[in-house]
Amino acid sequence: MLVKVCGITDVKDGIMAAEMGSFILGVVLSEISARKGTAEVVSGLKSYGYSVAAVHTSMDDAINSMGEEDFIQLHFTHGTEEVAQIKKLGKRVISVIPVDSSPEFIGEMKKASDLVLFEHKPEIADKMNQISPFLDNSTGVAGGIRVHNLGEIIPHGPGFIDVSSSLEYAPGRKSQQKMAEFFREVKLLGNTCEQDA
Numbered sequence: 446m447l448v449k450v451c452g453i454t455d456v457k458d459g460i461m462a463a464e465m466g467s468f469i470l471g472v473v474l475s476e477i478s479a480r481k482g483t484a485e486v487v488s489g490l491k492s493y494g495y496s497v498a499a500v501h502t503s504m505d506d507a508i509n510s511m512g513e514e515d516f517i518q519l520h521f522t523h524g525t526e527e528v529a530q531i532k533k534l535g536k537r538v539i540s541v542i543p544v545d546s547s548p549e550f551i552g553e554m555k556k557a558s559d560l561v562l563f564e565h566k567p568e569i570a571d572k573m574n575q576i577s578p579f580l581d582n583s584t585g586v587a588g589g590i591r592v593h594n595l596g597e598i599i600p601h602g603p604g605f606i607d608v609s610s611s612l613e614y615a616p617g618r619k620s621q622q623k624m625a626e627f628f629r630e631v632k633l634l635g636n637t638c639e640q641d642a
Contacts (some may be wrong), residue, residue: 446599446635448628449585451500452480452609454617456489461621462612463495465628468605470495471518474510475502480609480617484512498539507531516559524550525557541587544572551579562607564588570597577601592630599634606631 450462451471459470470490472482490497491513498516501507504527507517517531518539528538540558542551544565555561561584565572568589576586580603587607590598598606612627614620 446603446631446638447585447605448631449498449605449607450609450612450619450624451498451587451607452478452482452613452617453490453619454480454482454486455619456486458619459486459490459495459497460493462619462624463490463493465624466631468496469498469516471498471500471607471609472514473500473520474506475500475520477502482617484510487512487514504530508534511536518562525553528554528557544569544576548579555579555583559583560585560604562587563603564607568594570594573598573601580604592627595627595630595634599631600638602638 447468448466449469449471450467453459453470453472462470472487473480487497487499497514498518499514500518500520502521516539517536520541528540531538537559539560539562540554541562541564542554544563563576563586565588569586580601582604585605585607586603590606590608591611612619612623
């Protein structure tokens with residue numbers, strides 16, 4: 446089971462997350478976020494060879510602030526046209542879409558994007574049965590994911606889990622203890638699900 450740790454605001458936190466197993470590190474480049482990162486954080490993480498997603502809350506920001514990131518994560522209402530526009534600029538795309546999207550829209554976004562992230566708040570765990578038919582290696586889930594509800598999420602087989610605030614001791618600052626506990630549980634449940642399959 447792959448984990449994407451998002452809301453990285455400090456290079457040291459990103460290194461810690463990557464060493465624990467995060468396959469993509471998310472850096473939010475938005476003025477409206479309590480977890481606002483910087484291009485310098487992206488650059489710093491890239492200097493260690495990590496895979497980084499720059500998370501944007503508007504199309505203008507996504508286009509105008511491209512840098513060294515591997516992925517552009519579109520965390521606002523968008524469709525296949527916006528995805529195509531970003532891909533023409535040479536970046537891979539993570540599309541964040543609501544769980545209540547139509548099957549047709551989900552299909553279109555999965556074809557257009559490199560990765561699709563289903564998000565639901567307060568907890569995606571409440572919607573896993575609904576989105577389970579659409580989950581595969583290219584789709585992830587986000588929203589209120591914590592150690593206590595991983596058992597409701599992992600058995601559905603998402604390609605990855607996107608987690609942020611539940612790993613923090615303060616907004617944008619990751620707790621080594623919380624991350625270690627989270628990754629242990631992911632590994633344990635992932636192995637159990639593989640054995641049960």
